[in-house]
Amino acid sequence: xxETSRSTRxxxxxxxxxxxxxxxRKSRPxxxxxxxxxxxxxxxxxxxxxxxxxxxxCFESHAAFWPSCTHVAPAARxxxxxxxxxxxxxxLDITSHDKVVIADEDVRYDAxxxxxxxxxxxxxxxxxxxxxxEPSPWHATWDTGRTLLNRxxxxxxxxxxxxxxxxxxxxxxxEGDVLFENLELVRTVRAAGGRxxxxxxxxVRRLPSTTPHFLSQRVRQAYDEFARxxxxxxxxxxxxxxxxxxxxxxxxxxxxxxxxCGIAEYGRRRGNGxxxxxxxxxxxxxxxxxERAVCSWLAVLCRLRDGGVRYHGTVIAxxxxxxxxxxxxxxxxxxxxxx
Numbered sequence: 001x002x003e004t005s006r007s008t009r010x011x012x013x014x015x016x017x018x019x020x021x022x023x024x025r026k027s028r029p030x031x032x033x034x035x036x037x038x039x040x041x042x043x044x045x046x047x048x049x050x051x052x053x054x055x056x057x058c059f060e061s062h063a064a065f066w067p068s069c070t071h072v073a074p075a076a077r078x079x080x081x082x083x084x085x086x087x088x089x090x091x092l093d094i095t096s097h098d099k100v101v102i103a104d105e106d107v108r109y110d111a112x113x114x115x116x117x118x119x120x121x122x123x124x125x126x127x128x129x130x131x132x133x134e135p136s137p138w139h140a141t142w143d144t145g146r147t148l149l150n151r152x153x154x155x156x157x158x159x160x161x162x163x164x165x166x167x168x169x170x171x172x173x174x175e176g177d178v179l180f181e182n183l184e185l186v187r188t189v190r191a192a193g194g195r196x197x198x199x200x201x202x203x204v205r206r207l208p209s210t211t212p213h214f215l216s217q218r219v220r221q222a223y224d225e226f227a228r229x230x231x232x233x234x235x236x237x238x239x240x241x242x243x244x245x246x247x248x249x250x251x252x253x254x255x256x257x258x259x260x261c262g263i264a265e266y267g268r269r270r271g272n273g274x275x276x277x278x279x280x281x282x283x284x285x286x287x288x289x290x291e292r293a294v295c296s297w298l299a300v301l302c303r304l305r306d307g308g309v310r311y312h313g314t315v316i317a318x319x320x321x322x323x324x325x326x327x328x329x330x331x332x333x334x335x336x337x338x339x
Contacts, residue, residue, distance in 0.1 A: 023087025036065030080176020125194030152267035200271025227320035
């Protein structure tokens with residue numbers, strides 16, 4: 001394990017009593033100049049903590065990219081199968097503030113979206129913004145079809161969350177041996193009595209991944225739905241239902257495709273989404289749904305064959321903890337504290 005170290009802090013005035021927390025892991029050295037410039041700007045306005053789980057040679061070279069940020073290695077006592085959770089728990093342990101913005105390395109806040117998240121944390125305990133891709137190559141537009149369908153159903157799952165550390169102090173953090181870590185975090189907050197905000201008009205830019213990385217994530221993301229069995233059952237039913245319709249009522253197939261596009265377009269229009277989501281994404285939503293229908297069955301195969309899905313050299317079986325179990329756990333924890 002790399003020893004925890006801190007880089008020199010910026011002397012610029014801090015304008016927000018909050019922390020920006022970035023868990024990161026790189027398998028080999030690469031140019032992080034753009035990310036470093038982004039974090040340097042953020043560090044002029046709030047505390048920035050980078051928890052870096054990269055190998056030692058990468059870790060040492062990364063310090064040069066964010067000289068005004070706190071740069072630390074994951075703490076051994078928080079070790080978890082999900083490296084992102086490991087990093088988040090390490091950062092939460094050393095942050096100076098209650099308001100914390102957790103973000104993946106491809107997330108890019110601007111001043112207004114950051115201020116909005118922090119403002120919503122005045123009233124709530126966890127904030128789930130909505131990501132959009134810019135630029136938007138073909139695979140980002142394809143994946144935006146998923147975003148739009150999720151927005152139609154209540155809100156998408158972004159690569160960033162705002163959370164109050166004080167609530168997670170009461171729950172002693174959140175489970176790290178799960179795959180769908182953002183859902184686990186939100187469920188933990190809700191199970192402990194926290195309030196969740198899902199502002200559909202709060203947009204945070206996200207950089208698209210490379211095409212190979214996008215393709216490598218298809219089955220892993222489908223496996224997340226083991227945390228939501230009814231949604232998984234629906235996605236598993238798509239292929240047999242589509243085959244049944246084509247065989248028995250083929251005339252209904254095109255109207256069904258049009259209905260999916262319509263639902264996605266509804267998601268695009270909610271919360272002024274037309275300002276950031278391209279209209280082509282709604283047209284691609286049926287193709288994304290077809291992809292998920294196939295990948296859901298592959299995820300079931302992973303469960304049966306491997307006991308879970310592979311994640312950074314290990315196998316994770318659980319997608320997320322049921323909220324009912326979390327409520328029971330925190331009720332028992334509260335009872336112990338009272339005694």
